[in-house]
Amino acid sequence: MSRRHAARVAAVRRAMAQEGIDVLVLRPSPDFRFLSASPEGALPEGVLPEGGAPDGGAGPGVFLVVTADAIVETRDPAGLVPASARRVGVDPEMRASELFRLAIAAELVPASAVLAPLRLRKDPAELTALGRAVAAAEAVLAQAAELAWFGATERTMARRLRLLALESGCEEVISLRVSAGEHTARPEHVPGGRVINPGDALLVSVCGRWDGYCAEAGRVFAVAEPPEDYEAMYSVVLAAHRAALAALRPSVPFAELARTVHEVIDASGYGRFAAPHVGRGVGLGHDEGPRAGEDAVFAPGMTVCLEPAIYVPDLFGARVADVVACTAAEPVPLGTRPHTLHVLDR
Structure with missing residues (x-):
C-alpha cells in the first residue's frame, strides 16, 4: 500500500468512526476506484466498470470491503463482515440483486456519507x-x-x-x-x-x-x-x-x-x-x-x-x-x- 493510499484509507476509517459505520462494502464504481490500491483511477485487472459486463450481465461480482483493520477485494463480501457489525455502508450504486446476495443482518446505510466529502477535493x-x-x-x-x-x-x-x-x-x-x-x-x-x-x-x-x-x-x-x-x-x-x-x-x-x-x-x-x-x-x-x-x-x-x-x-x-x-x-x-x-x- 502506497503512502498516499494508506493516508486515504486512514481518512476513510476516521470518517467511518464519526458516522458510526463499522464496515464499507463497495461494488465497482467511483467509490471503489477511490479506495482501490490499483493505479490511480483504474479498476483492478478483471473487474469491469460500474456498467457491468459488456453484454449487460452482472459482471464478475468483485467487491471492496473496508473494516477497521482490513481492506480486501473479494467475491464474498458477506463473509468479511463481522457478526458484531451494527451499521454497514453500502455503495449507492449497489444493485438490488447484489444487496440481496449480501444477506447482511446489520443496518445498511449509504457509503456516500463517508466517501462523498472525501472525494470532493482532489489532490x-x-x-x-x-x-x-x-x-x-x-x-x-x-x-x-x-x-x-x-x-x-x-x-x-x-x-x-x-x-x-x-x-x-x-x-x-x-x-x-x-x-x-x-x-x-x-x-x-x-x-x-x-x-x-x-x-x-x-x-x-x-x-x-x-x-x-x-x-x-x-x-x-x-x-x-x-x-x-x-x-x-x-x-x-x-x-x-x-x-x-x-x-x-x-x-x-x-x-x-x-x-x-x-x-x-x-x-x-x-x-x-x-x-x-x-x-x-x-x-x-x-x-x-x-x-x-x-x-x-x-x-x-x-x-x-x-x-x-x-x-x-x-x-x-x-x-x-x-x-x-x-x-x-x-x-x-x-x-x-x-x-x-x-x-x-x-
Missing part, C-alpha cells in the same frame, strides 16, 4: 489525471471539427464521435451529444435521423472516462453559416460562462455561482430560456459533488464542469462545457480549446 495527482482526461475529450472535439457534416445525420455523426473517443483511449463513453438546428433547443435530445444542413447550428459534446477519471467537453458549431441571431445569443452564453469562472473562488457557495450565471442571462432578455443547471462536480464520477442543491461551498481542489446554456424552444440553443479546478489563487480551466463559434465548411 495534485488527481488534478493531473483530470487534466489528461479533459485533453483527450477536447482532442475528440478537435477531430470532430474536421469531419464531413453536410448531409450526414445526427446519429451517424454521434457514432463517428464514439469511435473517435474509443480510439483516443476512452474506457467508457458516458454520453455523446449531436444536436442540429431546432434540436439544439432540446437539452435531453438523443441523436436521431435528422439530416445536418447548411445554416444549422450544432451542439456537440463528449463525456467519457479516461484512465478512471471523467471529463466532458462541449462546443457550438455552425454549418456553413450560423442562423440569424444565433451569434448574439451565443455571446450571452459565453458572458455567463466568463461570469461563472470569475465567481468560482474558495468560500463561494455553488448557489451564488448559479445566481451569477442567471443574472447575466436575465439581463440579456433570455432569462426564461436559461438552463436551470449551470454545472456539476466531476472526478472519478461524471456527476458528483459539489452540487448547487446541497449547500456546497467551493474549496481548493474541487473540480466542476461549468455548463451554462440557453435553449429557445423550436429555434436553437447553445451550451459550452468545460472542466475547471478551484484553487486557492484563482480558478484554473483544465482544458485549452477556445470557445469561438466554429463554422464548419463541409
Whole structure:
C-alpha cells in the first residue's frame, strides 16, 4: 500500500468512526476506484466498470470491503463482515440483486456519507489525471471539427464521435451529444435521423472516462453559416460562462455561482430560456459533488464542469462545457480549446 493510499484509507476509517459505520462494502464504481490500491483511477485487472459486463450481465461480482483493520477485494463480501457489525455502508450504486446476495443482518446505510466529502477535493495527482482526461475529450472535439457534416445525420455523426473517443483511449463513453438546428433547443435530445444542413447550428459534446477519471467537453458549431441571431445569443452564453469562472473562488457557495450565471442571462432578455443547471462536480464520477442543491461551498481542489446554456424552444440553443479546478489563487480551466463559434465548411 502506497503512502498516499494508506493516508486515504486512514481518512476513510476516521470518517467511518464519526458516522458510526463499522464496515464499507463497495461494488465497482467511483467509490471503489477511490479506495482501490490499483493505479490511480483504474479498476483492478478483471473487474469491469460500474456498467457491468459488456453484454449487460452482472459482471464478475468483485467487491471492496473496508473494516477497521482490513481492506480486501473479494467475491464474498458477506463473509468479511463481522457478526458484531451494527451499521454497514453500502455503495449507492449497489444493485438490488447484489444487496440481496449480501444477506447482511446489520443496518445498511449509504457509503456516500463517508466517501462523498472525501472525494470532493482532489489532490495534485488527481488534478493531473483530470487534466489528461479533459485533453483527450477536447482532442475528440478537435477531430470532430474536421469531419464531413453536410448531409450526414445526427446519429451517424454521434457514432463517428464514439469511435473517435474509443480510439483516443476512452474506457467508457458516458454520453455523446449531436444536436442540429431546432434540436439544439432540446437539452435531453438523443441523436436521431435528422439530416445536418447548411445554416444549422450544432451542439456537440463528449463525456467519457479516461484512465478512471471523467471529463466532458462541449462546443457550438455552425454549418456553413450560423442562423440569424444565433451569434448574439451565443455571446450571452459565453458572458455567463466568463461570469461563472470569475465567481468560482474558495468560500463561494455553488448557489451564488448559479445566481451569477442567471443574472447575466436575465439581463440579456433570455432569462426564461436559461438552463436551470449551470454545472456539476466531476472526478472519478461524471456527476458528483459539489452540487448547487446541497449547500456546497467551493474549496481548493474541487473540480466542476461549468455548463451554462440557453435553449429557445423550436429555434436553437447553445451550451459550452468545460472542466475547471478551484484553487486557492484563482480558478484554473483544465482544458485549452477556445470557445469561438466554429463554422464548419463541409
